[in-house]
Amino acid sequence: MASLYVGGLHHDVTEGMLYEKFSPAGAIHSIRLCRDRITWQSLGYAYVNFQQQADAERALDTMNFDVIKGRPVRIMWSQHDSLRESGIGNLFIKNLEKSIDSQAVYNIFSVFGNILSCKVVCDENGSKGYGFVHFETQEAAERAIERLNGMLFNDQKVYIGHFKTRKERDAELGAQFTNVYINGFGEDIDDEKLREVFSHYGNTISTRVMTNNSGKSRGFGFARFERHEDAQQAVDDLNGKELNGKRIYVGRALKKVERQTHLKTKFVTNNCYQPALPTSQAHADHHPAIGQRTQLHPSQRGATQGVRSQG
Template sequence: MTSGPVSSMASLYVGDLESNVTEAMLFEKFSAIGPVLSIRVCRDLMTRRSLGYAYVNYQNVSDAEKAIETMNFDALKEKPLRIMWSQRDPSLRKSGVGNVFIKNLDKSIDNNVLHDTFSTFGTILSCKIAQDLHGISKGYGFVHFATEEAATNAINKVNDMLLNGKKVFVGKFIPKTERLKLAEETAKRFTNIYVKYLTEEYNDQMLRELFQSFGKIMSTKVMIDDKTGKSRCFGFVSFESSDSAQKCIEELNGKKEMANGKKLYINRAQKKAERQEELKRRFEELRQKRVNRYKGVNLYVKNLNEDFDDKRLADEFSTFGTIKSVKVMCDGTTGRSRGFGFVCFSAPEEAQKAINEMNNRIVGTKPLYVAFAQNKEERKELLNAHFINKTNSVLRAEQIPTPMAHSHHPPQLPSHPHLFSAAINPAAAAMAYAANPAMALNAFGGHRMSSNSWNDMRRGRRIKFY
């Protein structure tokens, strides 16, 4: 029998959901086990799109245990569910106690196979195979055991074993903060260096002679072009000690000039993933600097006439302050204005004054629209917020009951247990209950509600069944 970490709670976490899975679909599946108190699909605050996981609260702990045992990895919308006990206390997840990391997994191994492989060592709280955007395994995963003893036993028994013909690594999970700290310490103790801007005639022996004065060299390798047989002008040197590698970088990087007129670039050798991560971090830093540099001084101007160019746009805004740059966006084929452009001032006060004076002013034949320029993320967030507000307004309008001047009967509710979902018309449900409580309760399959639930429904809030 599976036992949850918190026996007094019957709350389950359901992950790996398709984006179109709703509370009603989950209720239909999980209520087959026993009475369900509530279901919530977690959604993005701005877009209201599903985040791919939900919480299911049962009335009885035994029903929750049965759901984990019998329904884990069942398919919903052709995608297997991942069910585990809900951990309200994040300290257990973040502590790393009982958590195991597995890598070099065959791509055919899924969550179900991983669970079956490691369940013999103890109670599993959760297990997951890391996947890419297309749902394909990345070759590594995690298993969280209820006890540290079970995790240690799994590491001792499975590490270096063959799974589907591949030798897997199984070890203790290391939190990200500790991994970063460990990576920094490892980086300081490097012995391999990367060298570029060599000349084409360089070979392994010449590279060794160039660096042998800094310490004992274990190996050298100049990368060769397969077609021409000539040097690709970069290579690698492996020293015996990290002190030798660091000294080499300090004394030669950017200082040693080669016959081709270029100065040697020497740095610590990095793996491809590490280089990509560093480039990504640098790009993000540069992007953020660029955003901050123009924040509050860069204006977006639209509704420009087709004959507008940079000079005319600058003339229109020059009275408000010092303009650092101006650009009218033009069509690539015709060269005519696309009707919008940008004006960058030297100070925020100047930009604000330009907005106050020029927004809605008629220039040429059209009233200009002038506002602070926004980046792609800001525009997307603003559009999402506008869409959500508009959708909510429509929903609220639809929920207003139609007056029935010649009818003495309240609106009828379908007798279906799934009506706890957002599809309910709260106002109609409240009217039905006020007129005939027994009929209204029967419409919900006999489920009992808390004393404030009908008021909550009338106000459009989520309700719970008991």
């Protein structure tokens, strides 16, 4: 028995429709349309099992990207499921011209190696301008990037690179932070003093000490830099040091989901305790640049006024 994976199916496609479509290629052993266990609605993919390998190969060669219920379907060998899930050889393509469909992308990329799956993402208005090509090997993917990245597809320059999960993309964005969170400096530091301390490391777009309803400092705040390198230097130099006689925590300002994780743990850096982040870490996601000083200061490296080494 030879099994094919058929994806990109319209939710109204039935097993009968699939049998009618694929039976001309050869004798079919069985068809399994994958459905939601609760709603029983189609999940948009199925497995068509032929009795003979040659018949499955014929269907793959002649029917890939044929239209069923208004949608082009993607066909591949089902035994490659584990390779698809691994992410190895998976490429992301963007800036595609609207007329380029999955079949065209498949034709362009297939010269570099065996393709497990190929898809241009579409909505009701057509192509959304990006898609994915998953090669069987990493080597084929590297060849495609080397030859095609930056080339013109229908007079439009395209980007081609390795596919990254949302988690990987978020990690990269986090690594290039410019917003710094400061905690533990007590009630005597205001916006101006915070700016004075952190501007020694580079141009600060804004600084803010968070206050309560009466205007009293809550002991934590933010400094937003123009450059990631300056923000990183401030974290490296000031975390665990003393400011106005109080040991402070200085680190990358976290997003909401990250804060919820960090609230459950305590941090240890330079052999000293770092305070747990308060629930009101007010929101690196909405860093308070509104209504704050927006002064740019020349980047300076050197001793920081009011800050001294601890130990």
